[in-house]
Amino acid sequence: MKNSNSNSAAGLGCLLVPLIIVLSPILFFIYMIDTYKKEIFFGPLYIIYASIKVLVLEVPASNFPYGVLLFLGVILYGSMMIPKIRSLYDELPVLIPFLQMCFLMLIASIIGFYILNAWADNQTYAKAEAVLLTVTTFVLMRLFMSYWYYSFPISTLITREEEQDIQAIQVNGGSVSQSSLPHGSMHKNLVLFALIFVFFLTMFFLANIPPTLDTNKLMKEQISREAAAGAILFYGEEKNGIQAKNFEVPGLTRSVSTRMLIWDYNLEDNDKVQILVDGKPIHDSIVLTNTPVAFTVPVPSVITIKGIQDQGGGLTYAVKFPQTKYTFFNIVAVNGVNTYTLMPTP
Known part of the structure; x- marks a missing residue:
């Protein structure tokens, strides 16, 4: 009886293991296609669009899912290794430079997107520097591709000399192994x-992801230099000890305007605030969401955030000044105010 049970278990294992091996990549493929449709099907065009939004709105966007890059690269490389799929490239050689161009330009666009995000979130670079670095990345990638296809052209044309050599070999009884895809191994x-x-x-990008915020520490200090724009502390309408405070913001450049990002770090419930600079409104009513909104404010000045409408649970918000990397987590009552005194460097 024991032998019978063990044989059944072994037979089941022999059936399940190959099934898991086959199904795992299929399920992973379906998951990636379903989750990242825009990134996969539109590739660099989607990232370029997202980069333009970062520049126009001056607000950082969500990081690109770098696993998609690896996924697309593995698919492309695998297609060039599997004989049945590789035959498509022999019949349509133009597919190779097209797919390679899409993949390499996607890499360039993601590097540029990372640079622009670094400017928008922490002002790691000046705006002009970020744009210049992004454009330079695209230009260098394009020059590299031009050099590569010049050095290793993809063509099915046979020169007169090659044709004479082939005929000579055939006359002498030899056989010619002719590939319709020149420089296939190089590509x-x-x-x-x-x-x-x-x-x-990907390892570099993952190593530079901001650390997980210590919410207990933030509830006491309400200040962080590690929080990314759009950081969410709580996923319920909670106050968690956050108190209404006024802050001083040091380290800014005198007589030069700076960017201020504001968003709801709590459950998004469409609370409204008014923003004033030195007592004058620059925005009468802004709806707070989990997506940051950017404003340009002068230095020195006093920024006032006034509560207009609370949908319940407290009018919570965060303000970030990318030039200093400081993020302030605050709460304000309806008709109450918080002030932020922007102080230039002496």
């Missing part, structure tokens, strides 16, 4: 090198 290697680069690029 596979290009994708492989790009895939390795993407792996290390």
Whole structure:
């Protein structure tokens, strides 16, 4: 009886293991396609659109899911290794430069997107520097691609000399193994090198993800230099000890305007505030959401946030000044005010 049970278990294991091996990549493929439709199907065009939004709105966007890059790179490299799929490239060689261009330009656009986000969130670079670095990334990638296809052209044309050599070999009874895809191994290697680069690029991006915020510490201090714009502390309408406070913001450049980002760090419930600079309204009523909104304010000045409408649970919000990296988490009552005194560096 025991032998029978063990044989049944072994048979079940032999059936399940191959099934899991086959189903796992299929399910992962379906998950990636379903979750990241825009990123996968529109590729660099979608990232360029997101980058333009960052520049226009002056607000950082969510980081690109870097796993999508690895996923696309593995799919592309695998298609060049599997004989049945590779035959498509032999029949339509133009597919290779097109797909490689899409993949490499996606890499360039993501690097540019990261640079622009670094400017919008923490002002790591000046705006002009961020734009210049982004454009330079695209130009360098395009120059590299031009050099690569000049050095290793994809063509099915056979020169007169090659045709004479083939005929001579055939006359002498030899056989010619002719591939319709010149430099095929080099183009596979290009994708492989790009895939390795993407792996290390992903590791770099992941290493620079802001650390998890200590909410207990934030509730006491209500200040952070680690919080990314749009950071959410709570997913319920909670106050959690946050008190209404006025703050001084040091380290700003005198006579130069600075950006201020404001958003709701709590459950999004469409609370409204008014923003004043030196007592004069610059926005009569702004609806707070989890997506930051940017305002340009002078230095020195006093910024006043006045509560207009509370939908319940407290009118909570966060303000970030990217130039200083300071983020302030606050709460204000309806008709109450919080002030932020912008202080230039002596």
